[in-house]
Amino acid sequence: MENCWFVLKQTHYPAPDVDSMRKGKPTGPISLGHxxxxxxxxxxxxxxxxVEPFTRAMQIHQTKMQNFQWNHTEEGERALEASVGVPVPPAPGLTVNASIGFAFRKSVKNYWEFEHLDRYIVQPTQPYxxxxxxxxxxxxxVERSQKFGFWSFFMITGLIIARGGGKNTAAEAQAHEVSAGVNL
Structure with missing residues (x-):
């Protein structure tokens, strides 16, 4: 069993109630045990x-992180360059080379700040x-998926719920570059 964490792209999901998760009756659209x-x-x-109710051996562990800050930068670059060489007929062995290039750069910076993060983790037992x-x-x-010969799924065993804050800034910078040259 592997654990992985990821940030939801949707921020509109309401947080589930902890007591309802313990009883196997989650109130949120994404909950422990889903x-x-x-x-x-x-x-x-x-x-x-x-959701199967959690057994006694499966306690929900709660922790809290205060004043959490997180930033994420995505950068992308695309470039295109072309060149051509043309021989000069009156001068054998002489070639004129021409080149042109374009480059586009883009970076997006997102910054989040929250008053606190509530973290809920459960460790499922094999019988569970x-x-x-x-x-x-x-x-x-599983039965439907076996028809295709392969099946897998993921169980939600941890949630981090951000409270009090959100995305503060999103800065986008773009740069364009054009280059050209001729040489003999």
Whole structure:
């Protein structure tokens, strides 16, 4: 079993209630114990109607981080260059080379700041995972997927909920560059 964390692109999901997660009756669209098909379709929960209640051995561990700041920069560059050489007929062995190039650069900087992050983590036991596999929704998903010879899914075992703040700035910078040259 592997763990991976990712940031949701959607910020409109309401946070689930912790007590409802413990009882197997999640109130949020994404909750601990939910099973999803893949990381590209987070809102397509396989067991949205019912989550197996957590056993005594599966406590929800809660932590809090105060005054959290995070920034992310994406940079991209595209370039195109072409050159051509043409022999000069009156002067054998002499060639005129011409070149032209274009370059485009773009960077996007996003900055988030939150008053605090609430972190909820649960560690599923093997008997719990077996019960989840036997549940009606998950077993039907596995049965349908086996027709294609391959199946996988992910279980939400940790959530970090950001509170009080949000995206502060988004700066975008672009640069264009053109180059040309001729030489003999």
């Amino acid at each position: 099973v999803i098909r893949d990381l590209k379709h987070l809102d397509q929960v396989i067991n949205a109607e019912y 995972l077996n019960e989840c596999l036997e549940s009606e929704e998950v077993s039907k998903y």
